[in-house]
Amino acid sequence: MLIYTDGVSEGQLAQVINYELFAIKEAIAQLENTKTCMVPITFLVVQKRHHIRLFPTDMRNSDDRNFNVQAGTIVDSEITHPTQIDFYLVSHASIQGTARPTKYRCIWNENGMHEDEIEELTYYLCHLFARCTRSVSYPAPTYYAHLAAFRARALIHNVDLDLTNLQKEQDKKLNLQLNENSPMFFV
Structure with missing residues (x-):
């Protein structure tokens, strides 16, 4: 299993491992009816809020008038951690202004994926968003x-929820009313 999450700052990485990751492992173990999770997990944190900008060393290596690096540029040495898997990827061509790279940090790697494999897969996943014809x-x-x-927040807007018993609340208040003619639910 490969998990990408965002909205996590550098100071919250240990919390993500100690709470979110182990809650996911526990949920998988319950689904498998085992005491431990048998599914290997690779967990990456996606960070957009940083001040790193990348520029080409030769202006001929730029595809636009703003002299941004080319889409697909990866930096995984010099400005990254020397022993952990982390890298910066500019996966898209900037339409306007300076392209901001996305920082990726692997905080759990039970699959034993090599950094190059993670980088390549990450880049390919940036091309799969159905609402956009570009990366x-x-x-x-x-x-x-x-x-x-966002859709979940809209569905529970103004719904009083008892957070101590979410299963009961979900069964009682959060049933989706789907159209019989179209059972699709769009996000």
């Missing part, structure tokens, strides 16, 4: 997670 700035699953969270 986007971070992987499509992360975009879809944002859309699902």
